[in-house]
Amino acid sequence: MEVLTTEQKIIEAARKIFTQKGYAATKTRDIAEEAGINLALLNYYFGSKENLFKQIVNEELEDLFGLMSPFLSDSNTTLEEKIRILVKDYTKLLTENEDLPIFVLNELKNNGNIFNHILQQARTMSQPILDNQLKNNGYTISISDFIMNIVGLTIFPFIAKSLLIASGILKEEEFPQFIRNREKLIPEWIFAILKQSRQ
Amino acid sequence: MEVLTTEQKIIEAARKIFTQKGYAATKTRDIAEEAGINLALLNYYFGSKENLFKQIVNEELEDLFGLMSPFLSDSNTTLEEKIRILVKDYTKLLTENEDLPIFVLNELKNNGNIFNHILQQARTMSQPILDNQLKNNGYTISISDFIMNIVGLTIFPFIAKSLLIASGILKEEEFPQFIRNREKLIPEWIFAILKQSRQ
DNA sequence: GTCTATAACCTGATAGAC
DNA sequence: GTCTATCAGGTTATAGAC
Incomplete structure (x- = not known):
């Protein structure tokens, strides 16, 4: 208590x-x-309202990107591990906080410039190391596509949840199982995409 | 004029x-x-403002789902063709109207119940035919995952555009080429995922 | 149908008592 | 630190002239 x-x-x-x-x-x-x-x-x-809002958004951005940057730039973690951990961590975060992604993306669209100081951290480190790990394994996919695919496959269902349910594709009570299932499948899908890019 | x-x-x-x-x-x-x-x-x-808004949202939903439902339920169109057409049509629509997805998903979250009559059209027809086409080819992926993957891979970059740019992963002027490139790649990725589900 | 003027309401912020 | 009361400004909606 x-x-x-x-x-x-x-x-x-x-x-x-x-x-x-x-x-x-x-x-x-x-x-x-x-x-x-x-x-x-x-x-x-x-x-003021705006002041309070900025503080909240900064915290939420920390949640969302604090996950990503530190270990993506770790060259001792294999590509496969990174994929699994990333999917798992985001799934956990979003399950506990389903409104987070659409909120952040929406407010970022309107006020993208305000939050640069946080996003700059994420941008610097991880890119070259990830790029090397992809190339060393012979994967020709670009780093932008690689990240977009992992993050998109993981996050999009949370963003589109209301749509899934309103359209009858999924029932509200099936959603948690749907997500748990994708948590296992997404890494395999990402591997399949990677292998195909090597052919 | x-x-x-x-x-x-x-x-x-x-x-x-x-x-x-x-x-x-x-x-x-x-x-x-x-x-x-x-x-x-x-x-x-x-x-009233609200009245005008409802009319707009209904039209936008038509744009977004009118694309999907009619030909997904056509049993004469192969699965591969459906994938390519879906990705192509959505890419075109969103390129011309970048704010559309986040707007629809955001407002749907807050007022999901208002728009059921439109979404009900999409829900009825396409599902059993698509399901058959997947099963007949030996693909074990669920229809929810199948749709979510295509739509997610296609739409998510538009939703996350501000983020991509603010984080420095992509430059504003590179975005159109990034999208054109994905338009070709996404169907191949989807095929790779499907094949993997057959193994 | 289109405008100006204004009503009626709502929202963020503050003054001032406790 | 916390409250009540209120201000100042903005927003939707309408009345009424043209």
């Missing part, structure tokens, strides 16, 4: 509502209510 | 701004200005 400070209560409430509804559709009054505090307190602690 | 009626001018303006910014961030004043008419006219023709 944790006891949260007022500041933490506001942050948790803001994270929940911002990620659910996006920036524009979120009302500071809703955040205050969700946090169980008064509207004035939100401004006392964070100054 | 087409001459648009006032109603059409409003719809075109609304489509542009709604898909760019989403429902909550869009101001009816901006739509009126973009359409070159007065704010009062918007309400004269469409009654």
Whole structure:
């Protein structure tokens, strides 16, 4: 049983509502209510809605990219291990936080410039090492396609969940099993794509 | 040189701004200005912001799913042809309308129930025929995974474009070539995945 | 059908008491 | 630190003239 400070209560409430509804559709009054505090307190602690929002987005970006960068640049981890770990970690993160990807991608579209300092970390290190690992194995796929395929196959079902369900392709209660199943299959699919690029 | 009626001018303006910014961030004043008419006219023709929005979303959903359903249920088209056509058509649609997918998926998340009547069309026909085509070729992949993989590999780069660019993986001017290249590669990747599922 | 002017409402932010 | 009350500004929608 944790006891949260007022500041933490506001942050948790803001994270929940911002990620659910996006920036524009979120009302500071809703955040205050969700946090169980008064509207004035939100401004006392964070100054403005925009300020609070930036803090949330930065944390979410850390979640989403902190996973990727550190070990992708590790040359002692094999390509196969990296694929399996990446799929597994993202599946876990998104299962616990289903609104995260569409929120981040949506807000990034509108305010891409704000978050450069975080994204710059990810960009630097991993690229040359991954590139070498691909080439050394004779795979001719580009690094952009390689990453896009892994991330796309893993993340897209979460983004398209409402669509899958609304279109009747999948039932709500089947979704968790669908995801667990893909968690095993996606690495095999990625290997199949890689092998085909070597032919 | 087409001459648009006032109603059409409003719809075109609304489509542009709604898909760019989403429902909550869009101001009816901006739509009126973009359409070159007065704010009062918007309400004269469409009654309310929400009404106009629903009409736009319905049209966008038609764009996005009208492509899929009719020919997927055609049993005279081979599986390979379906894959190539689907990837090609979606790539064309999204290239001309880059904001479409994230807009639809985002608004669907918040109002999924409103649009069921359109999505129900897509759900009925195509599923059993596709299922047969997969099974007859000995492919053991599920139809949900099959569709999710094609659509995910094709659409995800458009959704993640801002991320790709902000992270430095790709430059803005390289994006069109990146997409044209994937348009050729994705069907081959899908075939590789299918073959692997037969082993 | 199209406009101007304005009503009615909502939202972010602050002043000031406790 | 936390609250109530309120301001200031913006947004949707409508009334009414042309």
